Amino acid sequence: MPASLLNEIMELTGEHVVLVAVALAAASFIGIPTGIWLTRKEAWRGVVLGFTNVVQTIPSLALFGFLIPLPFIGGIGKRTAIVALVLYALLPILRNTLTGVLGVDPAVVESAVAMGMTDRQRLFKVELPLAAPTILAGLRVATVTTIGTATVAAAIGGGGLGVFIFRGLASVDASQILAGAVPAALLALAADGGLGWIERRVARL
Amino acid sequence: MDPVIAFRDVSYNIRGKEVLRHLDLEVAAGETLVLLGRSGSGKTTALKMVNALLTPTSGEVFVEGKPTREWDPILLRRRIGYVIQESGLFPHFTVARNVAVVPELEGWERSRITARVDELLSRLGLPPEEFRSRTPRELSGGQRQRVGVARALAAEPSLLLMDEPFGALDPVTRRDLQRQFMTLRKTWTKTSLFVTHDVREALALASRIALLHEGRLAIVAPPRDFLAAKNEEARFFLAALDDLPEA
Secondary structure (H helix, E strand, O other), X not given: OOHHHHHHHHHHHHHHHHHHHHHHHHHHHHHHHHHHHHHHOHHHHHHHHHXXXXXXXXXXXXXXXXXXXXXXXXXXXXXXXXXXXXXXXXXXXXXXXXXXXXXXXXXXXXXXXXXXXXXXXXXXXXXXXXXXXXXXXHHHHHHHHHHHXXXXXXXXXXXXXXXXXXXXXXXXXXXXXXHHHHHHHHHHHHHHHHHHHHHHHHHHO | OOOOEEEEEEEXXXXXXXXXXXXXXXXXXXXXXXXXXXXXXXHHHHHHHHOOOOOOOEEEEEEOOEEHHHOOHHHHHHOEEEEEOOOOOOOOOOHHHHHOHHHHHOOOOXXXXXXXXXXXXXXXXXXXXXXXXXXXXXXXHHHHHHHHHHHHHOXXXXXXXXXXXXXXXXXXXXXXXXXXXXXXXXXXXXXXXEEEOOHHHHHHHOOEEEEEEOOEEEEEEOHHHHHOOOOHHHHHHHHHHHHOOXX
């Protein structure tokens, strides 16, 4: 493998990781609090989950296309790509936060209330620690799918490993496609393994 | 003396069903009042109104002379010990941290909490050095209920609510815990409200038994009078005592 290719792989892998990390950070920042809020607002659950579900069904290439003409968030480049990736990552994070918190043993929640915990104490001392493995599982699913979806971001100038794939497609060059696909797959496997390990550690507590 | 708990014409409806109908009942300081009844008789509903987990549809529940609606629910609950059938222990806390929950919420000093936890664990037959750092998962059903009782007593509440605390235990362990409860009771001045469907348990533990039937109070009587009660529902429960096979 020529050194220049290796350098480019390293560079685009780095770009890919940043794209995924920023998107996941934003999705967690929005998804976890929204998920918690939904555990307290039953009436809103259908609407919010419905919206995130619908987003999930839009093909990624089409979603990138839809976002381009929008003011502020749209246009060609990384910002649009990140917005789309956040929208995709939202559903697993939000849904798992909701089911994780709602899945805490009702007897345990009742005890927390009956012992005079405030809503906030109940959330931070009891519900979130017990829901943590489920929330982390959602984060893991979101990470793995985002690593895959982020390859499409190159189509709208988002950069990342997708650059190789689109270049390879255009020039019918399988080695270029592999130069993008293999590191992306390895990243996904590493993220899955690493987050899975953390998840098991947390579940054992 | 004023009653510690007073139900005044309390009704509770949920989804068109009358769970509790015009309940009038008083619990005096220091007594163990047992709410006896079949499933769905309204006994747990009545209990949960005392620590404001439920609010009456009509009528008023008074705790220490003040309607529960006027209490700050957080303050009210921290003054009341609460034990439930499934123990409701926090699975991610050790035994010691579980017992320490309310003292910690109340901001007790570390050393005072540790001493209190050890004292309670010993009193409930769980040697602290052996049990302090275990998790609820590493306990038997009986041990879990003991920890549940210790947790309810931790912040020295003057009032104790127990909702079938020994209901899920095998008969031998249950008897054991009932005995322990009676021993504890001799040394304290707490008022307790105790829910059960087991007439034996009611007769053994109660200073008075309040029998609920379909949301209504059928009879309130000390165990001795309860045994002689003519009330149909009381007779139904007492008949269970005769069901033992011939030796």
